[in-house]
Each structure stands twice: as C-alpha cells, then as structure tokens.
Amino acid sequence: xxxxxxxxxxxxxxxxxxxxxxxxxxxxxxxxxxxxxxxxxxxxxxxxxxxxxxxxxxxxxxxxxxxxxxxxxxxxxxxxxxxxxxxxxxxxxxxxxxxxxxxxxxxxxxxxxxxxxxxxxxxxxxxxxxxxxxxxxxxxxxxxxxxxxxxxxxxxxxxxxxxxxxxxxxxxxxxxxxxxxxxxxxxxxxxxxxxxxxxxxxxxxxxxxxxxxxxxxxxxxxxxxxxxxxxxxxxxxxxxxxxx
Amino acid sequence: xxxxxxxxxxxxxxxxxxxxxxxxxxxxxxxxxxxxxxxxxxxxxxxxxxxxxxxxxxxxxxxxxxxxxxxxxxxxxxxxxxxxxxxxxxxxxxxxxxxxxxxxxxxxxxxxxxxxxxxxxxxxxxxxxxxxxxxxxxxxxxxxxxxxxxxxxxxxxxxxxxxxxxxxxxxxxxxxxxxxxxxxxxxxxxxxxxxxxxxxxxxxxxxxxxxxxxxxxxxxxxxxxxxxxxxxxxxxxxxxxxxx
DNA sequence: CAGTGGTCTAGACCACCGC
DNA sequence: CGGTGGTCTAGACCACTGA
Numbered sequence: 001x002x003x004x005x006x007x008x009x010x011x012x013x014x015x016x017x018x019x020x021x022x023x024x025x026x027x028x029x030x031x032x033x034x035x036x037x038x039x040x041x042x043x044x045x046x047x048x049x050x051x052x053x054x055x056x057x058x059x060x061x062x063x064x065x066x067x068x069x070x071x072x073x074x075x076x077x078x079x080x081x082x083x084x085x086x087x088x089x090x091x092x093x094x095x096x097x098x099x100x101x102x103x104x105x106x107x108x109x110x111x112x113x114x115x116x117x118x119x120x121x122x123x124x125x126x127x128x129x130x131x132x133x134x135x136x137x138x139x140x141x142x143x144x145x146x147x148x149x150x151x152x153x154x155x156x157x158x159x160x161x162x163x164x165x166x167x168x169x170x171x172x173x174x175x176x177x178x179x180x181x182x183x184x185x186x187x188x189x190x191x192x193x194x195x196x197x198x199x200x201x202x203x204x205x206x207x208x209x210x211x212x213x214x215x216x217x218x219x220x221x222x223x224x225x226x227x228x229x230x231x232x233x234x235x236x237x238x239x240x241x242x243x244x
Numbered sequence: 245x246x247x248x249x250x251x252x253x254x255x256x257x258x259x260x261x262x263x264x265x266x267x268x269x270x271x272x273x274x275x276x277x278x279x280x281x282x283x284x285x286x287x288x289x290x291x292x293x294x295x296x297x298x299x300x301x302x303x304x305x306x307x308x309x310x311x312x313x314x315x316x317x318x319x320x321x322x323x324x325x326x327x328x329x330x331x332x333x334x335x336x337x338x339x340x341x342x343x344x345x346x347x348x349x350x351x352x353x354x355x356x357x358x359x360x361x362x363x364x365x366x367x368x369x370x371x372x373x374x375x376x377x378x379x380x381x382x383x384x385x386x387x388x389x390x391x392x393x394x395x396x397x398x399x400x401x402x403x404x405x406x407x408x409x410x411x412x413x414x415x416x417x418x419x420x421x422x423x424x425x426x427x428x429x430x431x432x433x434x435x436x437x438x439x440x441x442x443x444x445x446x447x448x449x450x451x452x453x454x455x456x457x458x459x460x461x462x463x464x465x466x467x468x469x470x471x472x473x474x475x476x477x478x479x480x481x482x483x484x485x486x487x488x
Numbered sequence: 489c490a491g492t493g494g495t496c497t498a499g500a501c502c503a504c505c506g507c
Numbered sequence: 508c509g510g511t512g513g514t515c516t517a518g519a520c521c522a523c524t525g526a
Contacts, residue, residue: 012495038511049497051295054512070504070512188432188452188474206450206474208432230432230450256514282492293516298493314493315524 003029004037004045013048017056020046025065025076026175034076036066090171091137091145091226100139104168107198108134111153111160119150121223123213128154133169136198143199144232149224156221173214173222185211188230195227206230247273248281248289257292261300264290269309269320270419278320280310334415335381335389335470344383348412351442352378355397355404363394365467367457372398377413380442387443388476393468400465417458417466425459432474439471450474 003024007016021042024030037045042053057074060066068074095102112119114127122130130150137145149169151159156177164172187209196203210226247268251260265286268274281289286297301318304310312318339346356363358371366374374394381389393413395403400421408416431453440447454470 014495040511049499051498051515052496054514055495057512068512069506071506071510073511184479186430186452186479187477188450188472190450190474204448206432206434208430208452228432230434233431235428235430258514284492293518295496295517296515298495299514301493312493313524314522315491315526317492 002037002045004042007046013046014052014055014059017042017046017048017053018059021056021060022065030076032076032078036074036076038073090174092168092171095137095139095144098139101141103138103141105136105138106133106164107136108132109164112150121213121225122150122152122220123223124152124154124220126154128152129160131159133164135164135168135170137168144228146195146198146227147224148227149222151222152220155216155219170224177216177221179214179216179221181215183213186235187211189227191227191229199227199229201229208233208235210235246281246289248286251290257290258296258299258303261286261290261292261297262303265300265304266309274320276320276322280318280320282317334418336412336415339381339383339388342383345385347382347385349380349382350377350408351380352376353408356394365457365469366394366396366464367467368396368398368464370398372396373404375403377408379408379412379414381412388472390439390442390471391468392471393466395466396464399460399463414468421460421465423458423460423465427457429455430479431455433471435471435473443471443473445473452477452479454479 004020005023007013007020010016021036030036039050039053039057042048042057043050046053057066057068061068061074064077066074067077092102092104110132112130112132114124114129116130118132119130124130131153133147133149133151135147135149136143137147147168147170151169151173153160156173158176159169159173162169162172189207189209191199191201191203191205191207193203195207196205199207208228208230210228211224212226213223214221248264249267251257251264254260265280274280283294283297283301286292286301287294290297301310301312305312305318308321310318311321336346336348354376356374356376358368358373360374362376363374368374375397377391377393377395379391379393380387381391391412391414395413395417397404400417402420403413403417406413406416433451433453435443435445435447435449435451437447439451440449443451452472452474454472455468456470457467458465
C-alpha cells in the first residue's frame with residue numbers, strides 16, 4: 001500500500017507530493033492501471049490538508065498521468081506520456097509502444113569548445129565545453145530518426161562519462177537531469193544527401209524536423225534536432241479546452 | 245475598473261469566473277498589458293472565496309493568458325495565444341503579429357451529404373450534412389497556407405448561413421463555437437501538383453501538414469487540414485515542466 | 489516596508505457512480 | 508447507498524518585490 005517515499009523538502013508542499021507520486025509511476029512500481037492511494041490516505045501519509053493533496057493529484061490528472069473517477073478512485077493512466085508533442089518525448093518508448101523493436105547507434109561523438117560555431121545552437125556565452133552526438137534510431141531495423149544533439153557539459157558534467165551504449169542520450173537525460181522549460185520548433189524540410197543516405201530514403205524526400213531546446217532554471221541543458229522521413233512519423237497532440 | 249459581466253451560472257464557480265475574465269481579454273476591452281483587478285477585488289465582485297478566484301487566475305496563468313507577479317499585480321499577457329501549437333491557432337492573427345498583411349480567399353464551397361466519402365474525416369455516422377470549404381491564406385499577397393475544412397452542420401447550423409467573406413471559417417469558429425477537445429496530427433508531405441500550383445511552389449516541395457479535429461462534448465465540430473510550404477512556416481511550442 | 493500573489497489549513501457540502 | 512473525488516469557504520501565514 002505504501003510505496004511512497006518521504007518528501008524531499010524542495011519547494012511547495014503540493015509539488016513535493018506530486019513528485020513523490022510520480023516516482024513509483026516512473027520506476028515501474030505502479031504500472032499503468034494500478035490503483036493509487038486515495039486522497040485521505042495520502043493526506044495521512046504526509047500530514048497535509050486534503051486540498052493540498054488534491055492539488056497535486058489535479059496537476060497529475062491535468063497532464064494525463066493519472067485518471068480519476070468518483071467512487072472508483074484514482075489509477076495510473078494507460079499511456080502516461082499522453083502528450084508526445086509536449087514535454088519530453090522518448091522515441092524508444094514510442095517505438096516499443098507501437099510494437100516495434102527499438103535499437104540505436106551512435107554515429108559520432110566529440111567534445112566541442114564552447115566557442116565552436118557548431119555549439120552556438122545551445123546559446124551558451126562562455127567557453128563551456130559541449131558534447132556533440134549524432135545518433136541513428138531504428139524501429140525493427142529500419143532507420144526512423146537521425147538525432148543531432150548538443151549537451152552542455154557545464155550543466156551536465158556526468159554526460160562526459162557516459163558511454164550511451166545501452167541507453168541513448170535523450171532517454172538518459174530525461175531520467176537523470178531535471179528540466180524546467182522546453183521549446184519545440186517543428187518544420188518540414190527536404191532530405192539532404194547525407195540525411196537521405198542515413199535514413200535510406202531518396203534525396204529531397206519531405207522530412208519532419210523537430211528541434212528541441214531544454215533549460216533548467218534558465219540554464220541551457222541540451223539542444224537536439226530530430227529528422228524523420230515524413231511518411232514514417234507523425235506527431236499527435238490532444239488538448240482540452242479551458243478547464244485547466 | 246469593473247468591465248466584468250455577471251457570471252453565467254454554468255458549471256463550477258471557478259470556471260465561471262475564468263470565463264468572465266477571458267471575455268474582456270478576447271473582445272479587446274483589456275488589451276495586452278492591461279492590469280486586471282486583483283484577487284480581492286474579483287472576490288468582492290462575485291462574492292467568492294479567495295481560493296476560488298485564485299484557482300481561476302492560476303488556470304489562466306498556466307496557459308499563458310495572463311502574467312502574474314507579486315506586488316506588481318496581474319496583467320494580460322503580451323501574446324495571449326502563447327501556444328500556437330496547442331489549442332486553437334489562428335493564422336490571420338499570427339500573420340499580423342509578425343507584421344504581415346493578412347488576406348484570404350475562398351476557393352471552393354459546397355454542402356456534402358453525411359454519407360459522402362469526403363466527409364468521412366469528420367467521423368459522423370448519421371447522414372448529417374457537412375459544409376466543405378477550401379481556403380487559401382496569404383501574407384503580404386503571397387500564399388502561405390491551403391486550408392481544407394469540413395464543418396458539421398448538425399452541430400453548427402449557423403455556418404451554412406455564413407458568407408465567410410470578411411472572416412475566414414477558422415476564425416469564425418473560434419469566436420462562435422465552444423470546443424472541449426482538439427487533436428492535432430502533424431506530418432511532412434511533398435506538395436502534390438495541385439497544392440504546388442495553389443501555393444506557387446515546385447511540385448515535391450516539403451510541406452508541413454497539420455490536421456486538426458475538434459469536438460464539443462464528444463460531438464465532432466470541424467475537421468481541417470492545413471498545408472504550408474515547409475520553409476515558410478514553423479510551429480513553436482513552449483512548455484514548462486511539472487508545475488501545472 | 490507594505491501590497492500582492494502563493495500556499496496551506498480544517499472543515500463542509502455535494503455529485504456521481506460503483507458496489 | 509455509501510465511498511470517492513470536486514468544489515467551496517474563511518481564515519492564516521509567508522515570499523517576493525516594486526514603490
């Protein structure tokens with residue numbers, strides 16, 4: 001019943017409770033469909049008022065992580081990453097969710113000086129070193145995405161020690177580096193010769209390109225550019241009006 | 245000071261207050277930068293508790309419609325539609341925000357039977373008539389977007405009477421039909437010959453395609469497919485982590 | 489330093505819907 | 508019908524920051 005760890009003492013109480021509830025959902029202790037403790041139990045567990053607990057749960061319900069019904073209680077949502085277009089977006093998880101076999105390959109890895117023009121997309125001003133990676137992602141052996149990524153080693157020094165052989169850098173960052181803001185820019189571009197070769201498509205094929213920048217408390221964390229064949233990938237976003 | 249109309253009595257009090265605050269922002273009574281009444285004033289205006297008023301304001305702040313700072317008060321955000329990728333997305337407003345001159349042209353208009361295969365995208369089951377429109381949108385006279393739209397006349401009969409000569413159908417729908425859910429699907433496709441001709445681009449140019457479906461209480465309202473030259477349009481979305 | 493928003497409490501009533 | 512979540516209240520203290 002109580003897989004709930006203690007609170008971390010960081011920030012408002014409702015956000016602490018929110019994080020405490022997310023942890024067992026993320027690490028698999030509460031798989032989708034699990035019934036989670038009711039408001040009164042969480043209230044007693046942490047000694048908070050019901051409104052405070054309710055606010056944490058409402059926040060999780062608004063983003064689709066949990067599903068709540070009167071009388072029936074609260075359960076972990078079937079597809080916690082309900083908004084692939086929003087927030088963080090993990091291609092490996094998505095390939096597997098669609099029933100494919102996911103794999104990836106590091107095509108290039110180098111450490112750039114902060115003043116290297118190729119590191120400019122991160123928006124760093126000083127000479128902080130930057131890790132540059134090129135990754136190719138596969139679904140059932142066919143190339144699905146080329147990822148070009150920059151990681152600010154000043155903010156994430158641990159990335160320099162990572163081999164990224166069992167886990168791609170994007171997945172590792174999601175699990176290990178907190179972020180507070182993200183920006184996505186989505187465009188359509190024709191495949192260059194290099195991209196076409198890497199994705200096994202014809203030069204000039206329409207590609208969906210997503211650029212994502214992520215910050216933590218105003219400090220740039222990572223920049224990534226994802227290129228997919230236009231016919232193999234679609235972004236879907238669902239939205240509710242008004243009600244928060 | 246008090247441009248606030250009475251509440252509409254529909255649904256929870258905090259949502260009624262939310263709507264009452266949105267109205268003067270939408271109709272221009274409170275342009276961006278306007279300082280809006282403080283929590284205590286709204287509280288007295290409607291006889292609600294401060295927590296209830298706060299919840300309405302927090303919801304508006306979370307979606308970027310207002311900006312709040314301690315001591316300074318609450319102001320209407322500079323760019324109320326902060327999330328062009330989310331919610332409703334009005335190309336005319338965006339063209340003008342970027343300093344362009346917006347215009348549009350209705351290329352086709354017809355009423356389809358509900359069982360016409362072209363109306364299938366709306367997902368209607370009975371034989372409800374559907375209005376089909378093709379619209380071309382311009383920025384400074386150059387074609388920026390082709391819009392293919394279906395409107396469920398069973399849910400929005402007033403659309404049949406509209407000329408759409410001063411206002412394009414998308415803008416009219418946003419202002420006149422409430423919606424509760426929306427779905428966006430984003431892909432990249434090569435321009436067909438017809439699309440290329442309408443957008444004055446080369447056949448095969450990479451295009452960004454957005455399909456949007458909108459529902460109101462489970463009833464389909466409209467389906468639209470927007471095609472833009474990939475180099476003339478980018479979708480931007482900004483997100484904050486966790487904190488609602 | 490004082491005004492504003494951010495949070496939290498302890499309690500209450502109600503609506504819904506599964507048991 | 509009763510348990511659960513949804514809402515609302517009246518009050519309180521605190522954090523931040525602009526005047």
